[in-house]
Amino acid sequence: MATSRDAGANHQRLIDAASTLFFRDGINATGIAAVAEAAGMSKMTLYAHFASKDELIVAFLDKRNERWEAAVQQTLTASESPAQKLLGLFDLHRQWLREGGLRGCPYVNSAAEFPDRNHPVRLAVERHKTGVKQHLLDLAVMAGLKRPDVLVRRLFLLLEGAFLTGALENDDSVFLLAKDLAAELIEAAQPTA
Known part of the structure; x- marks a missing residue:
């Protein structure tokens, strides 16, 4: 038994x-x-x-998200300031792209295979991506950065673009450029004295 x-x-x-x-x-x-x-x-x-292949796919995505959240917490603990923590998320994304063999983002890959936005797989993808944005927003607010909602959209686009480009070009070093651009955005969003 x-x-x-x-x-x-x-x-x-x-x-x-x-x-x-x-x-x-x-x-x-x-x-x-x-x-x-x-x-x-x-x-x-x-x-x-x-019960179904869809259920297995959602379990795969949710389990990966659990691992991701643990890695995010470890990354956030390793940095002191909220701005450093924001940039640390770029390093973490780069690490995960490398660990995935430069195969891209499994959430983006899954979304491409399931175009119906109400499908359970797409909802699992949305949960993950919303979580990434929430981490960015929390850190931007903690840092007292100007227009955090706009900054988060920009940083998220940099992360997603770097992940996609890194996979397409088989080159994770694009995250170095993305991180430099993110640092410029964060600096520009610092509150004026």
Whole structure:
């Protein structure tokens, strides 16, 4: 009889297998049978954990977001000022692009495969992207920067653009330029004395 620890381990193995295959081959190109096989399980076991492929995709994105949030907290703790923390998020994005083998953002990749904005996968993507913007906004407000809502939109575009360009050009150094531009934006948003 399987224990809850076994069930939890199997659940995580399925998410890990899906993550590898979705990232490498694409979501729509990856079948349930391939995920089950990569996890060393049957399709029946997979369906005991996830009612549908969509549910598995959302679990993959949500689990990645949990890891992302933990990495953000670690990055924020390592920096002193809110402005340094904002720039630290550029370093973190660069690190995650490298760790993903320069394959791009799994959230953007997922959104491209699911154009319906009300689809559960798109809603998971939106949750993640909203969280990224919220971190930027919280830090901009904490730093007392002018027009934080406008600054956040600009910084978010730099992050997204650097992630996409880095993947397309197979070059994570674009984050250095994006970080320099972000520093200029942050400096320009400093309150006047």
